[in-house]
Structures are given as C-alpha cells and as structure tokens.
Amino acid sequence: MVPNTDDRREPGPIASAGGLIRRVAGPDRTVSRVPGDHPPTVRTAVSADIDHIVAVRHQVAEEGRWIGAEVPFDTAEAARRTRTAIEDAEYGVFVAEMDNAIVGTATVDFTSRGVTSFGMMLLGSYRGRGIGTLLLDRVIGWSRAHGAHKVSLQVWPHNEPALALYTRAGFEIEGILRAHYRRRNGELWDAVMMGLPLSRPAGAHE
Ligand SMILES: CC(C)(COP(=O)(O)OP(=O)(O)OC[C@H]1O[C@@H](n2cnc3c(N)ncnc32)[C@H](O)[C@@H]1OP(=O)(O)O)[C@@H](O)C(=O)NCCC(=O)NCCS
DSSP: OOSOTTTTTSOSOOOOGGGOOOOOSOSOTTGGGSTTOOOOEEEEOOGGGHHHHHHHHHHHHHHSSSSSOOSSOOHHHHHHHHHHHHHOTTEEEEEEEETTEEEEEEEEEEEETTEEEEEEEEOGGGTTSSHHHHHHHHHHHHHHHTTOSEEEEEEOTTOHHHHHHHHHTTOEEEEEEEEEEEOTTSOEEEEEEEEEEOOOOTTOOO
8 A cells, every 4th residue: 555545555565575574673463462452353444433543644654654644644634535435335444443442444445447455554552463464354355345356555665564464465566666656855765566366256257
C-alpha cells in the first residue's frame, strides 16, 4: 500500500530480492501470547471508529518512514474519506483492537478490474504480535470474497517488517517504481510493487 488511503496507492513499499529481508530490531514479537494478555481482535470498522482510525494513521505518519501519509495532514478530510469508505460496500475497512483500544487499521478496494490494493498500519507498540497477520488475512479474505483474482500493494524498500509480512503471506515482488514518490523534504523514494494471485475456489468457473 502506498502507504495510503491514499496510502493504498503509495507505498507503504518493498523488496526482498536476494534474501535481503532480515529481522530488524523491534518489540518482543511474542508479548501478546503471555498468560493474562487479551488477544487482539480484528473486525469490520463502523462509523464510531473513524476518529480512532485517523488517530492511528496520524501516529504512524508521524514516524515519517512507513506510510505515504506525512504530517501534518488534514484530519477532517481524512475522517471524511474514512467515513466514505466505511459506508461504501466497495471498500473493506477493518480495525484491530487490543487493550480496549483501536491499535491498527487496514483498507482495501479494487484499483483495477479484479485487482485489489490495500493499506495497513499498527501503532508502534502493537507491532510484532501477529496483529498485522490478522489484518492481512482479512484483507485477502475480503478480496477473495469480492471476486478478486489478485491482491496488490506498494511498500517502501526500507520497510523490512512489512516486506517480511507480505513475503511470508505469499506476495511476490513484481517491480520497483524508481524515484517515484516525492516526500515533503524533497526526497524521491522508490516503491516496491508486490502481488498475490488468488486461486479460484474449487468448482468455480469463468
Ligand atoms: C508492517 C506491519 C503492519 C506488520 O504488522 P505486525 O503485526 O508487526 O506483523 P506480525 O507480527 O503479524 O508479523 C508477521 C510476519 O511479518 C514479519 N515481520 C514482522 N515484523 C518484523 C520485523 N520487525 N522484522 C522482520 N520481520 C518482521 C515476520 O515474517 C512475521 O512472522 P513471524 O512472527 O512468524 O516471524 C507493522 O509493522 C506496521 O504497522 N508497521 C508500520 C506501518 C507500515 O509499515 N504499514 C505497511 C505499509 S506497506
């Protein structure tokens, strides 16, 4: 995802060519699995989630290196777009909850015939606990249920956690957009394009 709503079309971008993906420093990826911890859940977003979704996006954008959005951005406009997506059956909007709070979100829609594209993000302290995998499962499930033959995304080349997540889920690198996205500081960033073909259910016909 480009890194999105508009992040869906920019990276969230890329590529593990040559086995470059490696584990990077991060939180203990097993913390949510300790006794007494409430497991994360993922559900379809509702209107009451809008401000929380925008807040997650804002916090991740503040980090400046994972998604397409950069701060400051128009949060009122982001809220309007999020509402439109939640109310439009052509979009799948999901939220991840943990500790009685919304800690992540994903949005998917069709960007060309039969092909979906998505964006996803989690608050920093909730990464590495399997929540991204849960969100990605929902995105792929939504795409399949809506008849997609392929799921696509863009990711920044330096986003090793995201590249690893997508590769583990079966996405493959299909290309690199060179110096494609201009950041506010003037830098031009590459984006990695990845895709996951979806097999047709047994018995399905063209
Ligand atoms: C990318 C992101 C959604 C991944 O979600 P997550 O919940 O941390 O990922 P998971 O815990 O489900 O990990 C799934 C797999 O991804 C890979 N992975 C996740 N974090 C990783 C890290 N820090 N280093 C290397 N691999 C990592 C691993 O293969 C992992 O499987 P494993 O636990 O069996 O080793 C999350 O890091 C995030 O929100 N980042 C900021 C926003 C962003 O980059 N969005 C995507 C833009 S394209």
